[in-house]
Structures are given as C-alpha cells and as structure tokens.
Amino acid sequence: MSVIEVDGVTRRFGEVVALDDVSLDVGAGELVGLLGPNGAGKSTLLSLISGQRRPDVGTVRLMGGDPRDALSRISLGITPQETGLPATLKVREVVDFVAGHFPRPVPTGELLDQFGLTEMARKQTGALSGGQKRRLAVALSLVGNPRVVLLDEPTTGLDVGARQALWDAIRRYHAGGGTVLLTSHYLEEVQALAERVVVIDHGVVRADDSLDAILRRVALRRVVLTVADDLSTWPGVVRVEQVGGTGADGGTRQELFTPDADALVRDLVRADVDFRDLEIRGASLEEAFAEMVAAESPLEGATR
Numbered sequence: 424m425s426v427i428e429v430d431g432v433t434r435r436f437g438e439v440v441a442l443d444d445v446s447l448d449v450g451a452g453e454l455v456g457l458l459g460p461n462g463a464g465k466s467t468l469l470s471l472i473s474g475q476r477r478p479d480v481g482t483v484r485l486m487g488g489d490p491r492d493a494l495s496r497i498s499l500g501i502t503p504q505e506t507g508l509p510a511t512l513k514v515r516e517v518v519d520f521v522a523g524h525f526p527r528p529v530p531t532g533e534l535l536d537q538f539g540l541t542e543m544a545r546k547q548t549g550a551l552s553g554g555q556k557r558r559l560a561v562a563l564s565l566v567g568n569p570r571v572v573l574l575d576e577p578t579t580g581l582d583v584g585a586r587q588a589l590w591d592a593i594r595r596y597h598a599g600g601g602t603v604l605l606t607s608h609y610l611e612e613v614q615a616l617a618e619r620v621v622v623i624d625h626g627v628v629r630a631d632d633s634l635d636a637i638l639r640r641v642a643l644r645r646v647v648l649t650v651a652d653d654l655s656t657w658p659g660v661v662r663v664e665q666v667g668g669t670g671a672d673g674g675t676r677q678e679l680f681t682p683d684a685d686a687l688v689r690d691l692v693r694a695d696v697d698f699r700d701l702e703i704r705g706a707s708l709e710e711a712f713a714e715m716v717a718a719e720s721p722l723e724g725a726t727r
C-alpha cells in the first residue's frame with residue numbers, strides 16, 4: 424500500500440519552479456532518503472506531502488487521502504528543518520502537550536528514554552543545547568505513534584554521538600514497521616539509513632532507486648594500498664589520492680580509482696610492485712551523487 428503518492432507535481436514560487444513534474448510513491452514500511460543540493464526542492468516536496476502547501480499542478484495523497492485533510496495527517500509525524508519550541512515549557516510538558524493531540528501516543532517516559540532526554544525532562548526547552556533541541560524535535564515527530572514520518576535534515580548540527588543515537592531511534596521506528604522519508608545533506612546519513620534513494624536537483628527527480636543500485640551506477644572502484652611507488656600513471660588508474668602520510672619504509676597510503684579493480688591488482692602483482700594492506704572499496708554515495716548532479720552544484724562541503 425502506498426503511504427505517500429506524489430503524481431506529476433509542479434510547484435512554483437513566482438518565477439522559481441521549485442518542483443517540476445515530480446512523481447514519487449512511497450510504500451508502507453519504506454525508508455527513503457531524499458538527497459539534493461541546496462534549493463533542489465526537498466523541503467517544498469515535504470511541505471506538499473504534509474499538506475502545508477498545495478501543488479500548482481498534479482496531486483499529492485497521504486495515507487490515501489488529501490494531506491490538507493486533518494484526518495489524513497493523524498498518522499503523520501514531521502520534523503521540519505527548524506522547530507520553534509516554546510522556550511518556557513519544560514521538555515516533559517512539551518512532549519505531553521504534543522501527545523495530547525493524538526489518540527495513541529507513545530508514553531512520555533518511554534519516548535524521553537528512547538531519545539536520551541530523561542535527565543532533562545524538567546528543563547525548560549529554552550535551556551537546551553542546539554543538539555538537545557534537535558533530539559526533542561525528532562522525538563516529537565514520533566510521539567503520536569505515526570505510520571509515516573517526514574524528517575527534514577534530522578541530524579543537522581548534532582555531534583557524532585548524538586547523530587548515532589538519533590539514527591538508532593529512526594532505525595528502531597522503521598524496524599517496527601514505520602515509513603520514513605528523510606532529507607539530508609549528510610551523504611553518509613542517507614547511506615547509513617536509507618534503502619532507497621531519491622535524488623532531486625532543480626526540482627526534477629534525477630534518480631529513484633535502491634541504495635545499492637545507485638552505488639552500482641558509479642563505475643569506479645577504489646583500490647587502497649600502501650606503496651612507495653608513484654602509481655598515478657599506471658595503466659587503468661584514473662586518479663590517485665593520498666590518504667595518509669609517508670611511513671618509515673617510504674610507503675604512502677594511496678587510493679587508486681579504477682574501472683576494474685581486479686585487473687589492476689593482477690597487474691600490480693604481476694609487475695611485482697611491493698604493496699601492502701590492500702583494500703578494495705566500492706563507490707561512496709558521495710561519488711554517485713556527484714555523477715548525478717552537475718559538477719557546479721552547490722552541495723560542496725555537504726559531507727561536513
């Protein structure tokens with residue numbers, strides 16, 4: 424069953440075409456990563472799915488109904504990019520307040536526990552750090568026991584530990600049958616969580632496929648080894664990146680990009696090149712993304 428159905432949707436803001444004939448179907452229980460550079464149209468798409476805006480052309484269905492109808496949204500949780508929390512309410516009070524709007528909320532204590540917020544339950548939200556506020560904002564999207572959640576850059580601004588904890592919470596929700604559509608500028612976040620990736624750029628869907636299939640589109644493999652020789656002009660090596668300093672034996676850790684890792688390794692062995700600690704890696708989502716979106720795309724530095 425489709426939880427989200429976006430069919431031939433165009434949305435303009437004046438002269439700007441934020442979404443251009445976008446179609447997207449998300450089935451129950453899917454975890455979909457929506458990836459795109461700044462201004463690609465991701466937030467606009469989420470705002471149409473959550474009924475905050477209407478498309479100019481095309482249709483959007485949420486749980487089979489009109490997302491502008493409150494009944495369709497009863498099964499929806501959402502964490503927007505920026506969340507305004509009432510600064511003088513305590514964490515527990517905010518959770519209770521939001522829970523009060525839903526027929527089957529997650530018990531407040533349980534939710535606080537899941538998101539590591541128990542110790543700050545009595546703190547006013549105005550006294551929380553940016554990362555704690557973000558955790559609370561994502562927790563609030565799940566308080567109503569939703570069947571689907573829309574997370575707009577859920578872990579922006581979080582440190583590594585807090586991000587991992589949030590990923591675990593998202594995974595748990597998904598493992599329990601929940602449907603997730605998340606946007607992220609962190610490619611490793613999409614790679615870590617999503618089973619399916621939708622790449623959007625300039626309002627157009629550029630790719631919509633399983634994470635594995637998207638990664639397979641990138642032809643290059645990475646052969647990582649420590650070697651003293653300069654292999655940048657070796658046949659079959661497209662590019663070399665140095666990934667570590669020079670060791671006592673004169674060897675440096677190098678990453679060789681090649682279309683055929685097997686052939687390259689066979690050649691190196693045949694030529695008796697003295698390498699060690701060989702590793703072969705597939706493409707990263709970052710490389711796949713760069714191939715799909717124009718080189719001058721403003722996503723530079725997106726893997727912060």
Ligand SMILES: Nc1ncnc2c1ncn2[C@@H]1O[C@H](COP(=O)(O)OP(=O)(O)OP(=O)(O)O)[C@@H](O)[C@H]1O
Nearest residue numbers: 436439440441459460461462463464465466467468
């Ligand atoms: N309320 C608005 N008024 C005018 N233009 C808007 C409005 N909201 C979005 N836009 C424009 O629509 C396009 C898509 O914006 P959107 O916020 O959906 O992109 P995004 O992919 O979410 O970007 P980011 O990653 O920076 O959050 C941009 O060109 C943006 O300037």
